[in-house]
Amino acid sequence: MQNLNIIIIENDETIIKQFIDIIAPKVQSLYPFSDGIEALNNINNIKPDIIISELNMPNLSGVYLYNELLKNNLNIPIIFISTFEKTDYFIEAIKLDVYKFIAKPIDFNIIIRELEKFQTKLLEKEESLKIESAIFSQLKMAAMGEMLPNIAHQWRQPLNTISICSSGIKLEKEFGNLIDKNDSLDNMISNMNDAFNYMNTTLNDFQSYLKPNKYESTFYIKNTLEKIDKLIISQLKTFDITIIKDIEDTQVYNYENELIQVLINIKKNAIDELSKVDHAKVIKITTKKIDNKLLISIQDNAGGIQKKHMNNIFQLYFTTKKEEGNGIGLHMSKQIVEKHLKGTITAVNEELIYEDIKYMGAKFNIEIEIL
Numbered sequence: 001m002q003n004l005n006i007i008i009i010e011n012d013e014t015i016i017k018q019f020i021d022i023i024a025p026k027v028q029s030l031y032p033f034s035d036g037i038e039a040l041n042n043i044n045n046i047k048p049d050i051i052i053s054e055l056n057m058p059n060l061s062g063v064y065l066y067n068e069l070l071k072n073n074l075n076i077p078i079i080f081i082s083t084f085e086k087t088d089y090f091i092e093a094i095k096l097d098v099y100k101f102i103a104k105p106i107d108f109n110i111i112i113r114e115l116e117k118f119q120t121k122l123l124e125k126e127e128s129l130k131i132e133s134a135i136f137s138q139l140k141m142a143a144m145g146e147m148l149p150n151i152a153h154q155w156r157q158p159l160n161t162i163s164i165c166s167s168g169i170k171l172e173k174e175f176g177n178l179i180d181k182n183d184s185l186d187n188m189i190s191n192m193n194d195a196f197n198y199m200n201t202t203l204n205d206f207q208s209y210l211k212p213n214k215y216e217s218t219f220y221i222k223n224t225l226e227k228i229d230k231l232i233i234s235q236l237k238t239f240d241i242t243i244i245k246d247i248e249d250t251q252v253y254n255y256e257n258e259l260i261q262v263l264i265n266i267k268k269n270a271i272d273e274l275s276k277v278d279h280a281k282v283i284k285i286t287t288k289k290i291d292n293k294l295l296i297s298i299q300d301n302a303g304g305i306q307k308k309h310m311n312n313i314f315q316l317y318f319t320t321k322k323e324e325g326n327g328i329g330l331h332m333s334k335q336i337v338e339k340h341l342k343g344t345i346t347a348v349n350e351e352l353i354y355e356d357i358k359y360m361g362a363k364f365n366i367e368i369e370i371l
Contacts, residue, residue: 001026001115004122007046008032009039009053009065010081015106019052022108027115036060040068048076050099050118052111055082066098079114081106130317130328159196166192219256221287221294222249228263232271239275244284244354250294253371258340262333266298266364269329272321273302273362282354282361289370293343296366301359304349313347343368 004027008019016032024030031046033039036057043051055062062080069076077099100114166189172178173185229236229243236243267283274281279301286297305313312318314334337345343366350363 001112001119003028004050004115004119005046005048006030006115007039007043007048007051007053009036009051009057010034011054011057018106018108023111023115026112036062036065040065043069043074043076049122050077050079050115052079052081055080077118079111127317159199162192163196166196216254217256218251218253220249220251221296222247224252224256224260225263225285225287228260228267231260231264232267235268235271239271239281241271241274241281241283242354244282246284246286248288250287250289250370252294252368254342254368255340258336259368262336262341262345262366263296263298265329265333270298270300270302270362274300277302279359280354280357282352282359284352290367292370293367294370296368297363298366299350299352299361299363301352301354301361304360305347305362310347310349314345337366337368341366341368 006023006027006029008016008023008030010016010019010032011034013034016034019030019032031039031042031048033042036053037060039051039053040060051065053062053065057065062078062082066078069078079100079102080098081102081104083104099118102110102114169178169185170189178185225245225247235241270283274283282301284297284299286295286299288295306320309318309320314330316328316331318331334345337343345364345366347362347364349360352359352361
């Protein structure tokens with residue numbers, strides 16, 4: 001019940017006071033109204049999880065309230081309370097898809113039980129939606145993985161044409177068929193070739209990332225980090241985020257794609273938090289070899305993780321992002337690191353100094369086996 005926002009509509013002041021005394025301390029917020037019209041006008045601002053209303057209100061009946069909610073596409077459950085003396089109101093009301101009817105005089109133990117049941121159903125629904133969202137994301141990634149080879153094929157045809165044309169221009173110049181007094185052609189050809197190589201490499205990196213590769217391979221951590229930067233470069237530019245690297249390049253034999261998935265998730269979380277601050281934005285990546293282990297640290301200067309959340313960040317469905325988060329990313333990252341990469345992942349808040357200014361930020365430490 002602690003997370004529920006409730007509207008109570010009742011013209012009996014004694015009952016309103018009972019709700020305030022008994023129910024209000026057990027829920028997140030309770031908004032009492034003695035007039036149904038006033039309550040209806042405030043519903044969009046309050047956004048209640050559930051409404052408890054007297055069925056026979058003088059200015060606006062419960063049936064009218066219900067129909068107005070439907071008319072405005074507001075699917076808010078209602079508990080009607082009443083003596084049910086007016087049988088015509090009651091007969092009309094029971095035809096509606098109302099959450100519950102409770103008779104007066106009110107037994108508040110029944111109210112509490114019903115609210116507890118409602119919150120349980122609400123949480124189950126939220127978890128179900130999170131799972132559906134995660135499954136949809138996985139299916140979307142799989143679909144992208146299937147589509148990308150076709151897109152890459154279509155892109156490579158004009159890219160190859162550009163490459164052939166630039167090579168042809170270079171040969172024509174070498175044979176003396178083109179005059180280039182200021183070597184401007186050489187510069188343009190060089191730029192064209194650089195752009196071609198960059199786009200071709202980016203396509204390969206995307207295909208590699210989306211490919212369901214479950215085999216261990218040998219890779220250098222510096223190259224892996226460069227692949228990740230290419231995948232998220234647009235977000236870094238959008239929010240003007242500086243990447244600082246202190247890399248001890250190390251050869252690793254492990255699951256590169258799964259490590260990329262973990263590091264992208266942590267970096268995207270850092271980007272989300274940095275997008276909310278108005279000072280210089282920094283992500284610092286450090287790698288260091290210690291015996292047969294590789295330590296990878298990712299630190300930002302977005303203010304750090306709230307102390308009350310620190311022990312929960314790797315729990316399934318825990319999120320501080322409200323509508324934008326599903327609480328799965330860090331949990332999956334921990335599972336990947338521990339079960340597949342044979343390593344550990346931890347999080348702390350730590351000071352970061354950038355341009356002689358001290359900032360606080362979150363720091364994720366990942367330790368994996370090299371061989």
